[in-house]
Amino acid sequence: MRNQTLLDEFILLGIPQTEGLETVLFVIFSFIYSFTLFGNLLIFIAIISSSTLHTPMYFFLGLLSIFDMSFPSVTCPKMLLYLSGQSHAISYKGCVAQLFFYHFLGSSEGCLYSVMSYDRFVAICHPLRYMLIMKPGVCASLLMVAWLVGCLQATILTTFTFQLTYCGLNHMDYFFCDIPAVLSLACTDSSLAQKVGSINVGFLALILLFSVCISYVHIGIAILRIPSAKGRQKAFSTCSAHLTAILCAYGPVIIIYLQGTPNPLFGAVVQILNNIVSPMLNSLIYSLRNKEVKRSLKKRIAKCRAFV
Template identity: 75%
Template sequence: MRNHTELSEFILLGIPQTKGLETVLFVIFLFIYLCTLIGNLLILTAIISSSTLHTPMYFFLGLLSTFDIFFPSVTCPKMLSYLSGQSRVISYKGCAAQLFFYHLLGSTESCLYSVMSYDRFVAICHPLRYMLIMKPSVCVGLAIGTCLIGCIHATTLTSLTFRLSYCGSNEVNNFFCDIPAVLTLACSDTSLAQWMGLIDVNLVALVVWVSLFVFYTHIGIAILKIRSAEGRQKAFSTCSAHFAAVLCALGPVIIIYLQPTPNHLLDAVVQILNNLVSPMLNSLIYSLRNKEVKRSLKRVFHKIVPTVLQ
């Protein structure tokens, strides 16, 4: 990546129209961030420690929890730092790294939702062949594929954004470095980066939504054919939680990148929902309410508590 800029750093202006609320926001965001970390770490602990959860479904849930730990960690620590009174300055390389990892983890997680919907499709529509189709090598291959797509996506957008010349203002009107906010500071033509950002981001979202529609249409038909009311309820509960998590994750992205004109306050609020709230909700609505995860965590705590009390 070539650097044509005269700037060596950027200044993050933070969330618009929140001057004087820094302490309140710091407490709220710190609480959400800690809940996100603890919730997803508990899920990983439950999955790793219980052999009954070593299945394709929980393999992908473990990956989702891992991404939900790292994704908010790209932006939240710096935001908490300047909300507590520390410097709002971020280096040029730090800004590029923040943008890269934000899109890497975000797009990888989006693709993972498609993979998880495929996993549920196979489990519900082809239960007798489930373990044959979703064998370990296939699961690992799907996981690697999502990471490769995310890497290509993030590398393309970051390269196009930071090959531009930045020689004027260095104030980023956001709480982290994202493409729409950074491109407004460029001195050179941003049309290619803007169009590629629009096409690339929304292409990923479109592919995910189309795959969800296809798989869940088949899943819905299969659920209606289940004779047992308990079976229908269990299948519907799993799939509705998945769909809710996808809506929370991809809805904000579509709002930001399809806006005809930028709205800095709306962008910041939507990004907070995407960066902080969605990873926390995933741990609550996706896994911690799962009975098998709860049983696994209880077994872990029952082993830990006597050891600590000895």
């Protein structure tokens, strides 16, 4: 029988099947995390400091940079702490907060991708009415909806996960407080929480991906109707960076749901791609494929050099 003493902390054992690789992983993830923060911060600074980028498209891109700095910050600092040889323990409240903000930021960012695809749809399919449709009040309302959806999703998942009793075993064979890893330690029946978690995450991801597909179907039809090849290329170039970022974001989620028998190592690798690598790739994608962002970054760098 398990000891019925309620837990006040969990022990994160780390990435499955990586014993002895802590130093190597610490160096790799430290570089990726630092690059993610630095790259997205540069994009954010480039957007707010350039008056030519004060448009709805770059407003949402600036928000995406904030999300891409915040999302990996939920899990990466603690992971780097125990990879460096420090404590593997995370408090019960810390675990609750980590799970909540992980799903809040993840869901909100998914909604933001859908909003950005709608923005591109309006820009290409209704260019003459773009500024009228995407006025500041509408942009702010869409952002509030994204935050509310993320908050509601995170509240439901966190409530169902932590309404269960946790006692006895507290060693979590994972690198952060994810729902399946936490539920495996529950003393009471966790089948309902598992179903709610799977259905909610899958359903929201499916709806958001479907909304993105609808926008891009209309965008694709509109691009094909453009008579000149140069015009089609220019229209597509405005969407290519966003489309690439969406594939990087939804790819790991789709892989997790399509895998047959769950594999702890494979699941951890896919989660790392989603949590840490994708936010880093976004900064590369938008800085390398967006001429306006590159131009603004070059101006900022030139000013810094002149100041130094």
